[in-house]
Amino acid sequence: MQLYSFFNSSTSYRVRIALALKGLDYDYRGVNIRVDEQKADGYRALNPSKGVPLLVEDDGTALSQSMAIIDYLDETRPEPRLLPAEPLARARVLELANAIACDMHPVNNLRILGYLKNELKVSEEQKNDWYRHWIAEGFTAVEALLERHGHGAYCFGEAPTLADCCLVPQVANAERMGCDLSAYPRMMAVYQHCQRQPAFQQAAPSRQPDFIA
Amino acid sequence: MQLYSFFNSSTSYRVRIALALKGLDYDYRGVNIRVDEQKADGYRALNPSKGVPLLVEDDGTALSQSMAIIDYLDETRPEPRLLPAEPLARARVLELANAIACDMHPVNNLRILGYLKNELKVSEEQKNDWYRHWIAEGFTAVEALLERHGHGAYCFGEAPTLADCCLVPQVANAERMGCDLSAYPRMMAVYQHCQRQPAFQQAAPSRQPDFIA
Structure with a gap:
């Protein structure tokens, strides 16, 4: 699993917390949004929303939007749950x-x-x-x-x-x-x-x- | 069930669509955000976030944030599902x-x-x-x-x-x-x-x- 992230992006930070709470390993890929790296062609091909974070599974499945990523992690790696069942x-x-x-x-x-x-x-x-x-x-x-x-x-x-x-x-x-x-x-x-x-x-x-x- | 809504608020409109797709009845309570009715004391007591929509269950449980409301409706009134299971x-x-x-x-x-x-x-x-x-x-x-x-x-x-x-x-x-x-x-x-x-x-x-x- 790879996480495209910027150290100071709070949406990236949310996902990093979720990954850490679940004890999941991942490759960290820094995207410097201060110098518009998210707008470069290569990254836009990966994420047309031009933002961080982006989670990429080992099979190449790429998912953007921090709230969607954390819900997806909770569905696929449920322990510990970050969204209660009740x-x-x-x-x-x-x-x-x-x-x-x-x-x-x-x-x-x-x-x-x-x-x-x-x-x-x-x-x-x-x-x-x-x-x-x-x-x-x-x-x-x-x-x-x-x-x-x-x-x-x-x-x-x-x-x-x-x-x-x-x-x-x-x-x-x-x-x-x-x-x-x-x-x-x-x-x-x-x-x-x-x-x-x-x-x-x-x-x-x-x-x-x-x-x- | 009551929905506090403004006709032209797109977050209220989201929830109205979800309620209609699920065929749920509710009392419509208009809140005119053009004249700041959401900031009046009575409404703030109900919803400290001072926004619409707000869903209120018959037992008085009040829930704000359109994305939370639609997820809640999907959990409590699951048919038809608006969030897939896979x-x-x-x-x-x-x-x-x-x-x-x-x-x-x-x-x-x-x-x-x-x-x-x-x-x-x-x-x-x-x-x-x-x-x-x-x-x-x-x-x-x-x-x-x-x-x-x-x-x-x-x-x-x-x-x-x-x-x-x-x-x-x-x-x-x-x-x-x-x-x-x-x-x-x-x-x-x-x-x-x-x-x-x-x-x-x-x-x-x-x-x-x-x-x-």
Whole structure:
């Protein structure tokens, strides 16, 4: 199995966490999205969506979209399960995971910040305000969901799920961008718990072969 | 069962399609996101994410996030299935659905276009360019995924799936915004096929109780 990934891409980071939690080995293939390697012809032939991550099975089957990849891993390598079997427990995991994957990550990723800067010529301050605005909107919802439905050391219980795979990279990004996260104590407790676990540590950006300090 | 929805919200439209395909009855509760009804205290108490759609079961269980809601409906009311059981078929459906749900819809929804206009003071032309840029990026990927993996009258085969639930509202939006969609013939053939089916017609914005012409 191969994973095309960029050390600092939070969607790649989600999949790395899932692979580490399941104890799966894979070849790491770095794709530097800062210099548009994902747009090169060779990579586009492999992944027409021009993004990372991309999972490639030994038979050549290639799958994009982090949420699809983690679901696929859970179907084909079910232990430990990252999506619970019970419908409402599963729904709560997907609700929180999608609050991050649909409402937060897409509006603050590299291509959007690049468009704001290069096409719309917004100032550095306006770009930072944009980033912080969507982080605050999103984490306010995440904290409320955790207050209502969260329990245990992870988002939902005493074992990690897809929700934790999505939460950790998003919080790490917000920390890196200097956001004030003091309004989300429950979320931060989950984040800090995850960061102490070996699988999460192994998946961290600084531990990847393509890491740039 | 109740569905909090806005006629013109494409995430609400996705869930309406899923409910119609499954033949499920529900009470329609309109939430006018054009005048910020989703931010009112009463609705925020129900849904701290301040969005539509929201599904509320008769026992009061409330679930947000369209992708979580459709998965939940598929788990609790499985016939007809919108997510295939076979792992790779399921992965292809989720890959295409998330290419729309994560890469396209979030960057062009009402709150983002509102921020561009009201906070960043971009011109109408810049806002339209933004919209068309992400539509073209996204549908180019969707068309490539359909060329590689699509088959049959729907996205994947002769029965509708979650992929079709996501595709139809996104294409309908792009049409409404006057985007040129001639570069995506396979996608448009699927779209037109869906639009001829009663369940998709029943879920259309113009057929909802809160429709505003």
